[in-house]
Amino acid sequence: MALNHPITAQWPARHPDRLQLYSLPTPNGVKVSIALEEMQLPYEAHRISFERGEQFLPAFLALNPNNKIPAILDPHGPGGAPLALFESGAILLYLAEKTGQFLPTEASARYQALQWLMWQVGGLGPMFGQLGFFHKYAGKDYEDKRPRDRYVAESRRLLGVLEQHLAGRAWMLGERYSIVDMAIFPWVNNLVTHYAAGELVGWAEFPQVQRALATFLARPAVQRGLQMPV
Template sequence: MSDLSAFPITKKWPATQPDRLQLYSLPTPNGVKVSIMLEEIGLPYEVHKVSFETNDQTTPEFLSLNPNNKIPAILDPDGPGGKPLALFESGAILVYLAEKTGKLIPQDAAGRYEALQWVMFQMGGVGPMFGQLGFFHKFAGEDFEDKRPRDRYVAESKRLLGVLDMHLKGRAWMVGDAYGIADIAIFPWVRNPVGFYGAGELVGFAQFKEVARVLETFVARPAVVRGLDIPKR
């Protein structure tokens, strides 16, 4: 049995199955990327809920794993060289899990870099811009009479959706016909404006038919259905 006692996070969230990968998360767009990935690849894991309501993410135990106090984070008892590996940042975790298992990432170098560029596109563009859209539209819209900040992120969200829509024409998934980490990175975030943020009309989502097509296929996958509800709210 693996000994994870050297990691302070296990004091607050004890590992009842220490031989399994430990996931510290919430069902947010970034959080479900990793739970969906784990469900897709079938790697056994144990999930721990990091509650924002009680500021779990700012506790010393969580900060010992992720000093940036964001979810998700993982602790893999069977990391490189058979040693435990602590890892944060959802994009890095997706790449790590894909390379660890040899699943959901192209095996040829060109395909791998094509997948990675779209993961980076999500990390640097889709996530931050859609997140700001949600902040100004859903959470803080009534507090700001000046709508220019909101409109800035509406415009940028539309632009990014347009990039995706053009790219997806003639493709089943982000990297051709192969479903993989680029889709797992992007589509939990695409789901948010039309769902949780209630901003579908604001960004004109109906005009992005290719994005809507792939999103519908994505959310119908059994592993995605399971992963979107982990950990349970």
């Protein structure tokens, strides 16, 4: 099957019959690679180099005009037609519905899943990301620590929400592992590993979050997805 999209000229598909992933092993990026591994969907991963500014190339912007990763091109989209899609939350929802996996089908449980997915996309991810900027990256050199402290406080609050919710639950939706966990825990992992902000946010105060994160990281599909694309 030939994929007729500008991005395939820049990043040719060796396996055009497979779902094409354009990404990096960042918290948002690995959400999708983890989901693809968990769902056992055949896919081909392409690394988008931010160091070389590849996210601004016309071919990539044709797939995602917002110049962010991840993005996908599915040759077998709805109705059998190719589907180009960006935004990690939207991709997770699409993949779950495509495969019938990791998302409840009952209406009330599905909406509960969606509320936590939106919570991650709109709150936890952006707040943790801002904390990373002010703690690890260029913002760490700012003399005024009020911006950093604002995001430290908000990250602690969000971890407290997680801690309370996970008490008595194996996963975010109870006993059912879902795309919600795939969305949340890469960001939690990144906060305490890559950002090295555990002490800053009081990581020791969140044993339920620690327990769920450890269980998440022990999954073979998660371990594979965290490395993609190589």
